[in-house]
Amino acid sequence: MLRRRAAALLALGLAAAPAAHSAPADAPLRIVATSTDLKSLVEALGGARVDAESLAPALHDPHAVEVKPGQIARLKRATLLVRVGLDHEPWLAKVLAAAGEPRFARGGPGEVDASRGVRLIQTETPRLRADARPHVHGLGNTHYWLDPENARPIAAAILDALARASPPDRAQFEANRRRFLERLDAGLERWQRALAPWRGTQVVVVHETWPYFTARFGLTIAAAAEPTPGVPPTPAELAALIARMRESRVRLVIADPYSSPFLLRQLSERAGARVVTLGPSVGGDPAATDYIALFDVNVKRLVEALAAR
Numbered sequence: 093m094l095r096r097r098a099a100a101l102l103a104l105g106l107a108a109a110p111a112a113h114s115a116p117a118d119a120p121l122r123i124v125a126t127s128t129d130l131k132s133l134v135e136a137l138g139g140a141r142v143d144a145e146s147l148a149p150a151l152h153d154p155h156a157v158e159v160k161p162g163q164i165a166r167l168k169r170a171t172l173l174v175r176v177g178l179d180h181e182p183w184l185a186k187v188l189a190a191a192g193e194p195r196f197a198r199g200g201p202g203e204v205d206a207s208r209g210v211r212l213i214q215t216e217t218p219r220l221r222a223d224a225r226p227h228v229h230g231l232g233n234t235h236y237w238l239d240p241e242n243a244r245p246i247a248a249a250i251l252d253a254l255a256r257a258s259p260p261d262r263a264q265f266e267a268n269r270r271r272f273l274e275r276l277d278a279g280l281e282r283w284q285r286a287l288a289p290w291r292g293t294q295v296v297v298v299h300e301t302w303p304y305f306t307a308r309f310g311l312t313i314a315a316a317a318e319p320t321p322g323v324p325p326t327p328a329e330l331a332a333l334i335a336r337m338r339e340s341r342v343r344l345v346i347a348d349p350y351s352s353p354f355l356l357r358q359l360s361e362r363a364g365a366r367v368v369t370l371g372p373s374v375g376g377d378p379a380a381t382d383y384i385a386l387f388d389v390n391v392k393r394l395v396e397a398l399a400a401r
């Protein structure tokens with residue numbers, strides 16, 4: 093029974109990747125990810141057996157990703173599309189329509205939805221009308237890769253898909269995963285130790301990019317400047333937030349690279365808060381060369397900002 097199921101999966105995997113047939117047997121698997129973070133995890137697991145790329149650049153507002161025709165051509169030749177899922181990539185529907193590859197559609201045999209094994213938070217966020225804003229966390233907060241513990245279910249989903257696409261490489265992918273998880277465990281210990289003195293500190297975020305990260309490392313988000321994800325505060329909402337920050341002495345704002353400079357200036361000048369910009373994605377900072385390094389960079393920056401408050 094198990095063997096039959098494996099054979100069926102194998103057939104599915106091969107059927108899912110007609111483009112891979114024409115390539116030589118030892119050619120790397122072409123994998124397209126929607127983000128540099130997922131690309132980094134694909135590379136950690138696939139090693140030399142994968143040739144991965146990201147549709148979104150390292151520094152981007154998730155509202156607006158411009159995908160180039162060359163990327164669509166490469167997606168058509170890819171074996172797998174690995175995505176964040178939920179409503180994180182509102183721009184992907186257009187890309188998939190242009191590529192015209194139904195195997196990458198939701199639930200299709202070439203699609204890897206990395207959110208599937210992850211326990212989401214903020215699933216109670218009220219849903220806006222679909223046309224109101226493109227990125228509203230309407231199904232739960234989509235920035236789940238920023239809790240390093242979530243790399244485990246994400247890696248499991250990627251490993252599964254890679255091994256299905258190339259069954260003879262399964263042992264190699266498993267070995268790569270073990271090595272990656274050793275680095276992750278060592279990292280978690282390092283990051284927890286570095287942030288331990290600031291457990292319970294209240295911070296304000298601009299976009300709700302950081303709740304997974306802050307929950308893992310014991311910081312408390314007192315408020316988000318965006319009243320609804322993707323919607324900037326009105327002047328009245330901003331004034332109320334600033335009053336609240338002064339009252340409860342919240343002195344640190346976590347911003348994203350694409351946060352409004354005007355808003356950040358208001359928060360720092362009127363609320364007397366320090367602003368630290370963290371990197372949501374691999375490659376946004378030259379030192380954030382891979383998934384593990386992304387956390388090293390962010391933890392270092394956060395510790396410096398917390399100490400200087």
Ligand SMILES: [Zn+2]
Binds near residue numbers: 300
């Ligand atoms: Zn978001």
